[in-house]
Amino acid sequence: MDLKNNKNRWKHTKFKQSFYHACQGLKTVMGEERNLRFHLLAAALALVLGWFLKLAASEWLWLFLSITLVIINEIWNTVAENIVDLVTDYQYHILAKKAKDMAAGAVLLSAFFALIVALIIFVPKIYNLLLS
Numbered sequence: 001m002d003l004k005n006n007k008n009r010w011k012h013t014k015f016k017q018s019f020y021h022a023c024q025g026l027k028t029v030m031g032e033e034r035n036l037r038f039h040l041l042a043a044a045l046a047l048v049l050g051w052f053l054k055l056a057a058s059e060w061l062w063l064f065l066s067i068t069l070v071i072i073n074e075i076w077n078t079v080a081e082n083i084v085d086l087v088t089d090y091q092y093h094i095l096a097k098k099a100k101d102m103a104a105g106a107v108l109l110s111a112f113f114a115l116i117v118a119l120i121i122f123v124p125k126i127y128n129l130l131l132s
C-alpha cells in the first residue's frame with residue numbers, strides 16, 4: 001500500500017461519522033479518567049449552587065468558561081499521557097516526564113483559575129445569605 005492510501009485510511013468523509021468519533025472520544029476519556037469525573041462532579045455542584053443562588057448572566061459565563069477550560073485541559077492532559085505512553089512504551093524518558101508534567105501543569109493552572117472564579121462569585125453571595 002502506498003503512503004497516500006495509508007494516510008487516507010482513517011479519514012472520515014461524513015460529518016456524522018466524525019461527530020460519532022468525537023463522542024466516542026468523550027466517552028472514553030470519561031470512562032478512563034478519574035480526575036475528569038471528579039472535575040465533572042465539582043462542575044455539577046457549582047451549577048446547582050449557581051442555580052440556587054440565582055447567578056447573573058455574566059456570572060454564568062465565567063462559570064461556564066472555567067468549567068470548560070478545566071475539562072478541555074484535562075482531556076488534552078489525557079491525550080498527552082496516551083501519546084507519551086505509546087511512544088515510550090512505558091519506559092522512563094526525561095522528555096516523557098517533561099511532557100506529562102507540563103500537561104498536568106496546564107490542568108493545575110485551569111483548576112486554580114476555576115477556584116478563583118468560584119470564590120469571587122460564590123463567597124459574597126453565601127456571605128450575604130448567611131447574614132440575612
Ligand SMILES: Nc1ncnc2c1ncn2[C@@H]1O[C@H](COP(=O)(O)OP(=O)(O)OP(=O)(O)O)[C@@H](O)[C@H]1O
Nearest residue numbers: 035077081088090091092093094096097100101104
Ligand atoms: N515514561 C515516563 N518517563 C518518565 N516519567 C514518567 C513517565 N510516565 C510518567 N512519568 C512521571 O509520572 C507522572 C505521573 O504519570 P502518569 O502517567 O501516571 O500520570 P497520572 O498520574 O495518571 O496523571 P493523571 O492523574 O493526570 O491521569 C508524570 O507526571 C511524570 O512525572
